[in-house]
Amino acid sequence: MAAEHSDVPTKHKAAVFDVPGHISTKVLELKTPSPGSGDVLVKLTHSGVCHSDYGIMTNSPTYPFPCPKEQIGGHEGVGIVVQLGPDTGSSGVKVGDRVGIKWISYFCGVCQPCRDGAPTHCEKGKASGYYYPGTFQQYAITSARCLTQIPEGVDSADAAPMLCAGLTVYSALKKSRAGKGDWMVVMGAGGGLGHLACQIASNGMGMRVVGIDAVNKQDVVKKSGAEVFLSLKDDKTITEEVIKATGGGARGVLVCAAANQAYAQALGFLKHGGSLVAIGIPEVLEPIRESVPVHIIAKQLSIVGSSVGTQEEAIEVLDLVAKGIVKVHYRLELMENLTQVFEEMHSGRLAGRIVLDLQA
Ligand SMILES: [Zn+2]
Numbered sequence: 001m002a003a004e005h006s007d008v009p010t011k012h013k014a015a016v017f018d019v020p021g022h023i024s025t026k027v028l029e030l031k032t033p034s035p036g037s038g039d040v041l042v043k044l045t046h047s048g049v050c051h052s053d054y055g056i057m058t059n060s061p062t063y064p065f066p067c068p069k070e071q072i073g074g075h076e077g078v079g080i081v082v083q084l085g086p087d088t089g090s091s092g093v094k095v096g097d098r099v100g101i102k103w104i105s106y107f108c109g110v111c112q113p114c115r116d117g118a119p120t121h122c123e124k125g126k127a128s129g130y131y132y133p134g135t136f137q138q139y140a141i142t143s144a145r146c147l148t149q150i151p152e153g154v155d156s157a158d159a160a161p162m163l164c165a166g167l168t169v170y171s172a173l174k175k176s177r178a179g180k181g182d183w184m185v186v187m188g189a190g191g192g193l194g195h196l197a198c199q200i201a202s203n204g205m206g207m208r209v210v211g212i213d214a215v216n217k218q219d220v221v222k223k224s225g226a227e228v229f230l231s232l233k234d235d236k237t238i239t240e241e242v243i244k245a246t247g248g249g250a251r252g253v254l255v256c257a258a259a260n261q262a263y264a265q266a267l268g269f270l271k272h273g274g275s276l277v278a279i280g281i282p283e284v285l286e287p288i289r290e291s292v293p294v295h296i297i298a299k300q301l302s303i304v305g306s307s308v309g310t311q312e313e314a315i316e317v318l319d320l321v322a323k324g325i326v327k328v329h330y331r332l333e334l335m336e337n338l339t340q341v342f343e344e345m346h347s348g349r350l351a352g353r354i355v356l357d358l359q360a
């Protein structure tokens, strides 16, 4: 039986990519859908804006297919469940629950990545905001089993960026093999992902953090718990500075920056047994420079890729916000200003995250 909520409108506002390949968005009025089998309808109040949305909109070569015209972007949505489709009973989701919509809005549960416990990489997965309507809209459909419950006491605007940015860096930090007292270098430390990585690594996991970014992001990086801030420099100078600051090299480097130069520098920051965790996606596809086999072998280094995280990790990272360990640095914006937001993102000026207030 489908449960209904009386005040679901017939139409709602959505921001779409009206000229894929370019920085351009338009607000349209769309028909509000009804949830199908296994799905729920969520009345969204907030959505974070991710660099992946920018990549999808502009047809970055890092995505396999071009962006469809009038694609609704967004995969960091928070809102209230207002309607349950058929066959959602076993999910435990109820009308009135405050929930988060993440990157994956459907997974099959039977392919190899799903069997490995990584439904985020499902071979038949549907991604919010890429060939599936995303969260830059007032009402969105998602599979009930992909939702994450938002803990009481966590503000919806604070929760939104945790659903991709926070989850991504938390999962990546866990994959780094670094622990309490170890040095972690965060590259792109003042951005949407980086400032959360600094907080989670330092306040949440007890690591010592070196944050690297443009000099105008120093304040955000320091406030996010980095013990040392280093501004961007040439390869030789920055390597010397990191080695000095960490007393011989770091246990881990998290590359949040979408820049090939950051990857080329990162391996040189590591001490014996260190790990480079790749999460930032440069638009120019090239191998990691300086990844010379003999150096990797001699220092027993690891290069690990990570994207988003598990459902369990989403719960854990929201708990860090509930406990006050992580505080998202964000600016609220209206859907109508999304084009300008992407222009700022493209220029590299954005510190922290942008969160859209969808009901304004
Ligand atoms: Zn994202």
Ligand SMILES: [Zn+2]
Binding pocket: 107, 108, 109, 110, 111, 112, 113, 114, 119, 121, 122, 123, 124, 125
């Ligand atoms: Zn699957």
